[in-house]
Amino acid sequence: MTSTQTPAPATTSRRTKGGAPRPGSTGGIADVARRWGHRLADRRFLPVAGTLLTLVLILVIGQARYSTDTRSFVNMRLFSNLLVDNSYLLVLAVGMTFVILTGGIDLSVGAVVALVGLVVAKLLILGVPLPLVLLAGVLVGTVFGLLIGVLVQYFSIQPFIASLAAMFLARGLCNVVSVESLAIEDKGFTDLASWRLKFGHGPSIWYINLSMIVALVVVLVAVYLLHYTRFGRTVYGLGAGDGGQAVGLMGLRAARTKVWVYVISGTCAGIAGILFAFYTRSGFNLTGIGMELDAIASVVIGGAMLTGGSGFVLGSVAGVLVYGLIQVLIAREGLDSWWTKVFIGAVLLLFVLLQRALSTGQKRRRKKNKEESPAPPPAAAPAVS
């Protein structure tokens, strides 16, 4: 690294004519390998690697403990069930990832899921055509996201407070729609909810249903947005720690992007609300309490930093899977459901400690780098908040 950082004063002569120098133009394969090694050891990927490791660990434990002679614990059915049970959480986590990457937070998603479920149920009972109902459901989420985004960006209200207000608003509106559980009996809706493709036979039978497909599409769109568009890189830039000042001065649309991440998170909450309605086939005003925490925890377990600027959608996906697998393990062990919370808390603690250890390691490495390179700024002290 250092050799590339400190060009000798005479390097102006090293200008290239037509085309760029190839990476490692001097070192060949070894040099390329070294560069890739550096990139992979990049701290951006390490937490995600930790998540994947945990995932594998849980699977190995599960395989060892719960496999029988006739059935292996790890099979397609397990993953199929995981996705069926957690597709709504997956979509929420994806939306939350956008917000957390900018250093924000969205506490409203659980309440929005409940509200969307109720709105969908109510509209279906009122006889509104299904496509319109689904659209309206998603739009409810979008509107809430927009509200938060506007409060955050144009009224300088902290994301925590703005989304808290949105959460109260959504919960209040839930109770305006209905204080009782509304069952969804619309034929079209239940058909959609129960549609699935069957694979395999007998005990190893597994399914693909609509929720899984929707969740998968959402993940793919998110990967595209975050990694293959200017918008996505702006999202990362917003999390750089100076409130988007840098990306603003770079001429990128910081303000608009900041609103958009909340719109995306809200829209994801809208979609998740519909998926959750598919799952429960009802709307109820008390669903989704604490669901936002599940989503945030999944994103953090997936390796994102709450300070923003670091994390991956696929990490969040892994985080959701870890979350889901813990529930599976608890159920298989026959423990009471509250154990899940305790375990999730413990895993969260573990991951946070891991991240902490990694960032200290990183700092130590950077200090070493500084030793070799000129003109370092005085080391910035780690901010706790």
Place this chain on the structure above:
Amino acid sequence: MSTTSTTASEPVVRMTGITIEFPGVKALDGVDLTLRPGEVHALMGENGAGKSTLIKALTGVYRIDAGTIAVAGTARRFDGPADAQEAGVSTVYQEVNLAPNLSVAENIMLGHEVRLGPFVNWPATRRAARTHLARLGLDLDPMSMLGTHSIAIQQLCAIARAMVVDAKVLILDEPTSSLDKAEVAQLFDVMRQLRADGVAILFVSHFLDQVYEITDRLTVLRNGRLVGEYLTAELPRLELVSKMVGRASEDLADIEKAARRTTTHDLTGREPVLRALGLGRDGTVEPFDLDLYEGEIVGVAGLLGSGRTEVARLLYGADRADSGTLTVRGAGVRAASPLGSLQRGVALASEDRKKEGIIGDLTVRENIALAMQAERGAWRKVPAKELDATVARYIEALAIHPANPDALIKNLSGGNQQKVLLARWLATAPQLLLLDEPTRGIDVGAKAEIQRLVAELASEGMSVVFISSELEEVLRLSHRVVVMRDRQKIGELTNGPDVTASTVLETIAASGSAS
């Protein structure tokens, strides 16, 4: 590289009668600025002269209340940095305004990335970034994270970014304030290159040497008004300074000459206030020895990044040393910490006023009280009467303006903030005061006051370590000068009539291998 066909007489930017008002204050009042292609133009003025405001007017960050801006002959009104950039005006700010968590390529190319349908074509974008870097003589891995590079490299990346749009005008706002000598030379190479390509460069710097080295023309502002535009080569230094500060040049010469320290200090047989033996910290500063005596000012000279700041931080315990011993008045110190140092009568005024000095939302009174209070602990509050008396005393002694102890410190000017911070440390009655760049970024008047104060404190018996990037200032005040280079203490000079800036520079150059 865009070759501009305009002749040198045809300006690429012409700002006339620019006026910007903030509530209660006219930040700019009828200022003109003309930039011609292929020139490096310095914008000079003290803090508060309106340099930043003028730059922000040109880059569309502020809207102007009166006046006109014409770029390449067309009248423009910019609605933001993006707008200005489109018109060919690019800016590199003092603090690198890039995203450290994005890659070098992304930082350079974002906004101009190569696309492939709806996707960003990353391989092509990285290649383009590499080309732009190569234009500046840089060979970096475009995929590496920007934050892993030094500030100097980040700065050059910012320039590479600015040049992606083939800017006709490049604004460099204090680009050299955190670069060392070699890096400045590299930056100047780049600037000369761009100048040859016909780019107009607006250069803002506090360093007169650099201004005289690189610029062709300069515009001087004072208190939001235009003083004039001059050819650099035709304006003597002293005259430039007098235009900036608005005093006759003779006065200034007096200040320059005043109080040049010539008396040597007799140290034989005295016990040092502080003694460092082999004190060092891995990756920050090599082990060094240092004795500090009562009533003595020890200057620390060296280029930025030479380890000056780090020495002060180790002595104070802001960073923990991992080798050597520290003795304060004969007593060994284990694990120095800020609080412990204060209790031992050692205080450090950090170079980074904003990040490590002021508590912005607290009042002047509270800011002065802070260290004193920390020394007593949270539970034993400094009695109000005692505090009021102390605060009043320092406000008067240091001429802090406004003289209102209840004013929020963030609303004070840089020089007055610095004085409040000095008051904070002095209120702890230190026997050893470590001053890291106490005069950086403040105006000439406040600078002279602080220098005078330092000399006074030493004559009253305090031991002072004075760190400054201005050699003249160090030499004027110090009895001894510690010279730093490459994180090492490389020498110690006893100040005298024969010690000059060039002596110090020679010391720095002599012991070093070619860098």
Place this chain on the structure above:
Amino acid sequence: MTGTVATDPTPSPADRARRTFSRLAGHTLFWPVVALVVLLLACGVVSPGFLDVTVQDGHLFGQVVDILRQSATPLLLAIGMCLVIATGGIDLSVGAVMAISLAVSLTYIAESGSGTTVGTALTGLALGLVVALVIGAFNGFLVTVLGIQPFIATLILMIAGRGIAMLITKGQITTVTSPPFKAIGSGYVLGIPMPVVIAAGVFALVVLLVRGTALGMLLESIGINREASRLAGVKSRNITWFVYALCGLLAGLAGIVYGAPTMAADANNVGLMKELDAIMVVVLGGTKLEGGKFSLAGCVVGALILSTLERAVVIFHLPTQVTPLFKALILIIVCIAGSDRLRSRAGAARRARRTPAVPVEVAA
């Protein structure tokens, strides 16, 4: 040195009045107090007897007394939260801590089999508080020693805490009969409801603790600029740790005060979402979430707004389930009214036009 101090032109009387008003309106507590007064007046108009206080059996009765009683729990939580927020932190675990401390107290009393004695009740109380203090100290440990972001550090117990409470109560809703314990939540002292007395006492103690010493100033200085505070010798670690522990302790007390009247430890529902109420109370009271300057008096105003609001919904004959809707409205209104951005817009429209997304230091 230029430009930071606006020069005052000679003020006319009207000008002066306007300026007095704007200074008043600029006070952090102005809009919260206005909201509270409007709420109280609205209730008074709709229900004429609203503001009456009567004495029955030597106890004070009336809507206002009820509101005060309702304010006790959120106030206890908010006081601790406020200090934590001042350091730039947050404590999401207080709701779960309420459940845990109540579970510990009631489980002890239930197991002791002598719930009717004062000693048992007090031991139960003490046990609950000690556990809460330990949890607060654990949060503080994560935040200060390990350097974990407060949001995440306390999120851990927010999620796990309720599970832990369930473990303590073994998944049951533990109920006991202990008149002395019940008195903590529903007794009276000199005619004043016990929770009000406790909250007022805690408030006075904490105010004394914070403003009578330099703790308050040091907290603010840590919240505004941690590194500068460290270099000034402030032991930010100890101080921060202390406030997290205090916040935990007060949350434990709040849980007991809240749960004592029913004497039932419902681990699933005690304190559910109360952390968010507490944060809302702090913010309504004019303390900024990013830390620094804080106002304990603001917490009182905020807590009163919250419980008046809940009462107002009843008085206006609205279904109680829509209360969150009004919480949201009040929160948004007070935040927007207090938002610097809006103020600068209203105060100096011209400047707002020029103000970029970044706060600008005028000509500095």
